[in-house]
Amino acid sequence: MADMKQYVEDVLASIEQKDPEQKMFHDTVSEVFSSIVPVLEVHPEYRENKILERMVEPERTVSFRVVWQDDKGEVQVNRGYRVQMSSAMGPYKGGLRFHPSVTLDVLKFLAFEQVYKNALTGLPIGGAKGGSDFDPHGRSDNEVMHFCQSFMTELCRHIGPNVDVPAGDIGVGGREIGYLFGQYKRIRDSYDAGVLTGKRVDYWGSLARTEATGYGLLYFVKNMLDAKGIDLAGKTIVVSGSGNVATYAIEKAQEYGAKVVTCSDSNGYIYDPEGIDLAAVKEIKQVRRGRIKEYVETHPQAEYHEGCRGVWTVKCDIALPCATQGEIDLASAKALVANGVTAVGEGANMPSSLDAIAYFQQQKVLFAPAKAANAGGVAVSALEMAQNSERLQWTFEEVDGRLKAIMKNIYESARKNAEKYADPDDLVAGANITAFVRVADVMLAQGLV
Ligand SMILES: NC(=O)C1=CN([C@@H]2O[C@H](COP(=O)(O)OP(=O)(O)OC[C@H]3O[C@@H](n4cnc5c(N)ncnc54)[C@H](O)[C@@H]3O)[C@@H](O)[C@H]2O)C=CC1
Ligand SMILES: O=C(O)CCC(=O)C(=O)O
Numbered sequence: 001m002a003d004m005k006q007y008v009e010d011v012l013a014s015i016e017q018k019d020p021e022q023k024m025f026h027d028t029v030s031e032v033f034s035s036i037v038p039v040l041e042v043h044p045e046y047r048e049n050k051i052l053e054r055m056v057e058p059e060r061t062v063s064f065r066v067v068w069q070d071d072k073g074e075v076q077v078n079r080g081y082r083v084q085m086s087s088a089m090g091p092y093k094g095g096l097r098f099h100p101s102v103t104l105d106v107l108k109f110l111a112f113e114q115v116y117k118n119a120l121t122g123l124p125i126g127g128a129k130g131g132s133d134f135d136p137h138g139r140s141d142n143e144v145m146h147f148c149q150s151f152m153t154e155l156c157r158h159i160g161p162n163v164d165v166p167a168g169d170i171g172v173g174g175r176e177i178g179y180l181f182g183q184y185k186r187i188r189d190s191y192d193a194g195v196l197t198g199k200r201v202d203y204w205g206s207l208a209r210t211e212a213t214g215y216g217l218l219y220f221v222k223n224m225l226d227a228k229g230i231d232l233a234g235k236t237i238v239v240s241g242s243g244n245v246a247t248y249a250i251e252k253a254q255e256y257g258a259k260v261v262t263c264s265d266s267n268g269y270i271y272d273p274e275g276i277d278l279a280a281v282k283e284i285k286q287v288r289r290g291r292i293k294e295y296v297e298t299h300p301q302a303e304y305h306e307g308c309r310g311v312w313t314v315k316c317d318i319a320l321p322c323a324t325q326g327e328i329d330l331a332s333a334k335a336l337v338a339n340g341v342t343a344v345g346e347g348a349n350m351p352s353s354l355d356a357i358a359y360f361q362q363q364k365v366l367f368a369p370a371k372a373a374n375a376g377g378v379a380v381s382a383l384e385m386a387q388n389s390e391r392l393q394w395t396f397e398e399v400d401g402r403l404k405a406i407m408k409n410i411y412e413s414a415r416k417n418a419e420k421y422a423d424p425d426d427l428v429a430g431a432n433i434t435a436f437v438r439v440a441d442v443m444l445a446q447g448l449v
Helices: 002-018 023-035 037-042 044-048 051-055 104-120 141-155 174-188 209-226 244-255 278-287 292-298 309-313 330-338 354-362 376-390 396-421 427-445
Strands: 060-069 075-086 092-098 127-132 164-167 236-240 259-264 268-271 303-306 318-321 343-345 366-368
Touching (some): 002 037, 002 051, 023 037, 023 104, 037 044, 044 051, 044 427, 051 427, 060 141, 075 104, 075 141, 092 104, 092 174, 104 376, 104 396, 127 141, 127 164, 209 343, 209 366, 209 376, 209 396, 244 278, 244 318, 268 292, 268 309, 366 427, 376 396
Parallel strands (some): 092 164, 236 259, 343 366
Antiparallel strands (some): 075 127
């Protein structure tokens, strides 16, 4: 064991030495590789074939200039990226993020996570992530369209239905996917519906893709709670974010009879002791593209608080971080535990710091890790690709039913490997091991690529 632990430490040290500034990438690699030491013990062939060293090196990374003109006629310059991490399991697959915080470090961490998340779905998709430091907030539809067209003019050389299939993520929703698809189609002169997922349903997006990540999160959390005999109905839930994932997590949680008392945006959070009025949140965020603080104007019983971390000081049974990475640090984890939290389900990617996860586990909080718990979005993206290939569209019920089954399967396979190699409740280790073995075995079968 000591030998394999040392091997993992050596690989981690080498990536830190190569790219010392990529802290988030180091953290996510460290989280995955630390879990798999017991697997390396029984599979020396992974080390002999340098599987770990290969996995931390993206197959391809592209970085490009995006030039566009704003409504005042001023020229704007942004940076675009696509990190194609692994095509072992299928075409590269993963979202595009438009947010000022986007760097190569952020995208490498997200692309690395995506490889294992996608493997957990059991569907034929590799892993990638891309995006830009462009901020769509406050931009007109016209400006967003010009940016998307310029971004796709370069990106289209690197993607295709059997090559790489981007989708949405922070700052990229149905509007952006539409502009991106239009430009791809114009340049390639080909109606490749399967080149992007998250399309609007009337031009061959999948029903239930919009809801899939949030609903999938609740399906996963329900499986985790059911195994312990805990009922979701009547529980108080704290949610962060008010975008795609948060909105549909709240919707499904409410359907299950839970009471969601918070949601947030990058400025602050709202606390509604009567339970969040989701129709009002949708109106503010999806229709008006406004700020979450507007909620208190029509809901006098609710409070608005500036700043994001405060949301974790609200008393709850279950916490669902659905905004962004790094939102739960050790202090937030301690505040949640002190207030009696019994379960945490990660809707966002890497929302909890490594020491926060360790603390939850030490305190026996049931913990649903992102790459398993939020895999429903990309799973339904893969179902969208399947529908596009057969030029058919399935019903909402058909897609939702498949999503539910996929999330159950992810939970059960993670649980099984947690039992086999670690603590039975350690779904972090269980999910990492399940995904790692699937990808590693396929890499071995495909030779030195
Ligand atoms: N959209 C999808 O299908 C999937 C998304 N995710 C992850 O879920 C998280 C949320 O993504 P979406 O809901 O799609 O994005 P979105 O753009 O629809 O919503 C993002 C939300 O997070 C908030 N936010 C963004 N940056 C923040 C910051 N620095 N501090 C506090 N709040 C911040 C925004 O105000 C917004 O409410 C991200 O971590 C994303 O990678 C994971 C799996 C799939
Ligand atoms: O649907 C997809 O391809 C991307 C989803 C995504 O970006 C994620 O799972 O983090």
